[in-house]
Amino acid sequence: MTLQPIIAARGVSRSFFGNPVLQDVSIALLPGRIHALLGENGAGKSTLINLLSGALAPDGGEIAIDGKVLRKLTPSEARRAGIAVVQQELSLTSELSIAENIGLGAFPRRFGLVDYATLARKARAVCALVGLDENLSTPVGDLPLGRRQMVEIAKALFREPRVLVLDEPTSSLSAHEADTLTKLLHRLRQAGTAILYISHRLNEVMRLCDYVTVLKDGKVTADRSLQGVDAAGLVRLMVGRDPGDLFPKWTPGKDCPTIVSVAGFSCGLLRDIDLDIRRGEILGIGGLVGQGQEDLLLGLYGALPASARQAAFNGTQSLPASVSKAxxxxxxxxxxxxxxxxxxxxxxxxxNMMLPHFGHASPLRLRDRAGERELARQLADRLSIKGDLTRQVQALSGGNQQKVALAKWMPSDPPILLLNDPTRGVDVETKREIYVLLRRFAAEGKAIVLSSSDTPELVHLCDRVAVMREGGIARMIEHRELSEEAIVAAAMGAEPARSAA
Amino acid sequence: MNGTEDTRFPRWRAASLLRNRAFLTVLIVALVWIVAAFAKPGFGSYGHLRYLLELAAVIGLVAIGQTYVVIAGGIDLSVGAIVTVSAVGVPLVALSGDSSGAFAVIAILAAATGIGLLNGLGVAYLRIHPMIMTLAMATFLQGVLILIAGGTAISAQNPLLAWLGNARIIGIPAGVILWTIVSAAALAVLHATPFGARLFALGANPLASALSGVNVQRTTMAVYAVSGLTAGLAGVLVLGMNGQGYVGIGDPYLLASIAAVVLGGTSILGGSGSYAGTIPGAILLVTITALITVVNASAGWRSILFGSLILLLLLLSGRESQRR
Structure with missing residues (x-):
């Protein structure tokens, strides 16, 4: 291979607030190759893209374009070098038309005014490439999500990129649209464009890509051709780290009566879900980001409108209609x-610790200041939150803030705790404290629902894990079958031989 | 045990007063009064200061509701119109059997509260921006008033109001006493009840409040209703002091109430502040007006001064928003 990479990162590192997110990562994007980038949530994929597009500067290592090492890559230099990124979160302006969105930031001009005729002509050409046949003056806000994704891709193509980075492009595409995209990518490969393709759909990656880089905890665990690799092998490369003694010892719950039970539950993304939540156990909710985990928790909590064929909540036979009722x-x-x-x-x-009390106390009864102080002090002692409790919460570290967010529910001693990624952005020490606390709650007979993007957490802390995919529960994994491989495989739809529950 | 109490909840220190905006506003008012009393004989006389307090009472009453609304993260632009509704309305609902005049006053206060409730309804359930909702309400009320009252002033024959506007109890005007009592209640509700805490919650982070079990809609309704009620009360007092009501009588109180709130250190972004600052804020406003009258400057200067003051203070709280 004598091909010169269009852009290459060599040994780059980057950390945020002392947390290393990328360590000594190298990647080279060659013309005419579709390069897959794989990794779990939080493995550092987005950070790597941001380094390549100049949005972030690396702490160490270097980035070279066409073999020339750049001292500092700025976003405008990256654009000029022909690097275009299709972001996962859409960056379109919904009030503007398709053509305007495509040209935004690079409008063709004539006499200082936007040359709409040229814009329309060029926009029509790229729209034809991605199979967008809508009227180009349609406001983007009127398009369904999948079409907007295609506009986003067309916008990147409008700039005639030499390097095209696609961050989970197919997550909102229909089968037909995904097919169009596949054809387009083949055509671009032929034309010598370098493509970096990020996806959680392994089948797609296996079918489409030539080469793969796998990230795990900010390090490259594989950088090789995709020939002769199978899906299970890729999953193994993405997971599997040493949990150390971060987690408390798991003991099976003795007697676990069901406290919440829903059948045919729908809410937001969720369609027709059956779920039982039992006292004395931690029920994990896993899956890729945005598969309906949050809708599930908020729906159960009465914060989003939800419906269910059957529901039993702690003795009542209906879903809570509001947060107060929940x-x-x-x-x-x-x-x-x-x-x-x-x-x-x-x-x-x-x-902050008193707020839930303020929410349900009778509105005009006088507050008991001494009692509030006493309670706050007890809560702070119990969760080892140190120091002055009259400080603003924003003065605390992320871990301590999370403790306050947990502490405020303790006074009412709720039997059902819904936790949405409670350890995100929390330091290791606090993580350990939270894990111990959660296991203690379970031992006391509370029901805990823990949605997490941290797979080891699900494996080592939970009694059962419901893995969600596309608004449904893809698989319910019992404790004896729990493993990171099982969760990741179920989340990505790469079902192993044993069939799903 | 006392040691832990002190680390968890540090003892109150006199130095913290200097960072208290309410206290600083009191200092400014005192300073202005002292300087003016030396510069202009008669300014510092008991009679004049009493008169200033009487004027401040009206602004202060309107500003109770405004403080509540602003702390809860909104703004009420309909208070001026509600003051007018109340001042024009009391004579209109006078009944023959109502010899004390109390019925008319209660009916009008109920109506004012109802108008506030409608504001709250629009903001909470129809999700109309508070500025638009209350401005539309003000415009609507203005139209109704013109249809009903026209351009004429309407005199009130109401014994209760006559008393409220003119009586002195041990030398203190009844209006000032009314203001004192209502202020004490307003402060207690704001700082010593769960309802008051909900206002601070709502203004600082409505989403987190909702997820913590605070009924955001009901609280929003209540806060605009309070604003309607206090504006109505102010209208009743104005009518008592004036003897007659006319369309436009409440107009000056809109900007004055917002100025008093901002002068008193309540964040226009919501979530922090106190009515304790609004009280000296209201007094400062009437003091500045009086000063300008005393030195015989044009009334134009008053508006220029008010406008600059509000802009200056909003600039300061704009800097605050960057820290959030």
Whole structure:
């Protein structure tokens, strides 16, 4: 192989707030090759893309374009070098038309004005490539999600890229659209474009790509041709790390009566789900990001409109219609985005701990300040939150903020805890404390539903794990069958020989 | 045990007063009064200061509701119109059997609360932006008032109002006493009840409040209803002091109420502040107006000063938003 890579990263590293996200990663994108980038949630894929597109600067290592090492790659230099990224979150403006969105930032100009005729002509050409036959003046907001994804791809093609990075392009595409994309990618490969293709659908990767780089915990675990590799082999390369003594010892729950049971549950992305939640166990919810995990928790919590054929919640026979009703039934919810959804950053730690009480107490009864202080002190002691409780919550570290978000539910002692990724962005020490706390809750007979993007957490902490895919439960894995391989395989639809539950 | 209490909840220190916006506003008011009293004889006389407080009482009453709404993350642009509704409405609902005039006052206060409730309904359930909702309400009310009252002033023959506007109890105007009592209640509700805590929750982070079990819609309705009620109360007081109501009588109180809230250190972004700052804020506003009258400057200067003051303070709270 004497081909010169269009862009190559050599030994790049990057960390955020002292957490290494990428360590000594090398990747080379060659013209006329479809290169797959694989890895679990949080393996560092997005960071690597951001380094290649100049959105982030590496802490160490170098990036070379056409063999020339650049001291510092800026986004505009990357664009000029022909690197185009199709992001996972769509970056389109819904009020603008298809053509305007495609040309945005690179409008052809005439006498200082936008040359709409040229724009329309060029936009029509790229739309034909991706099979967009809609009227080009349609506002993007009127298009279904899959078509918007195609507009996003057309927008990248409009700039005639030499390197095209596609971050999970098919997650919202129909089979037909995915087929069009496949043909397009073959054509681009023929034309000598370098393509970096990120997907969680292994079958697709096996079919489409020539070469693969696998990331695990920010390190490259494989960098090879896809010839002679099977799906199971790829899964093995992506998972499997040493859990160490991070997790408390798992002991089976003794007597686990069902406390919540839903059948035919639908909410948001979710379609027709059956689920039993039992006292004394931690039920894990796994899967790739955005497969309906959050809708499940919010639907059970009464925060999103939901429906069910049958529902039994802690003795009542219907779904809670509002958060207050859910609280009254003994449900509590700890959100994933604690800054936006969980905490009041400008208020004090003690105040945040009291909020659920303020929510359901009778509105005009006088507050018992001394009692509040006493309770806050007990909660802080119990969760080892140190120091002054009159400080604003935003002064705390992520781990301590998460403890406050948990602590505020303790006074009402809810029997059902819904936790959405409670250890995201939390340091190892606090993680351990949270794990111990959760196991203790389970031993006390509470029911815990733990949605997590951290696979080891699901394997080592949970009694059962429901793996979600495309708004349904792809597989319910019992504790004796739990393994990272099993979860990842179920999440990606690469079903092993034993059949799914 | 006392040691842990102190590390968890540090003892109150006098130095923290200097970072308290409410206290700083009180200082400014005191300073202005002292300087003005030396510069202009008569400014500092008891009679004049009493008169200033009487004027401040109206602004202060309107600003109770405005403080609540702003802390809860909204704004109420209909308070001026509600003051007018109340001042024009009381004479209109006068009944022959109602010799004390209490019935008319209660009916109008109920109506004002109802208008506030409608504002809350629009903001909470129809998800109309508070500015648009309350501005539309103000415009609507203005139209109704013109149809009903026209351009004429309507005199009130209401014994209760006459008393409220003119009586002195041990030398203190009844209006100021009313303001004191309602203020004490407003402060207690804001800082010592779960309802008050919900307002701070709502203004700081409505999403987290909802997920913590706070009924966001009902609280929003309640807060606009309170704003309607206090604006109505202010209208009743204005009518008592003036003797007659006319269309436009409440207009000056809209901007004044917002200025008093902002002067008192309540964040216009919601979530933090106190009515304790709004009280000196209202007094500061009438003091500045009086000063300008005393030095015989044009009324134009008053508007220029108010406008600059509000802009300056909003710039300061804009800087605050970057820290969030």
């Amino acid at each position: 609280n009254a039934l003994g449900l509590a919810y700890v959100p994933a985005d604690r800054k936006r959804e969980g905490l009041h950053l400008i208020h004090s730690i003690a105040w």
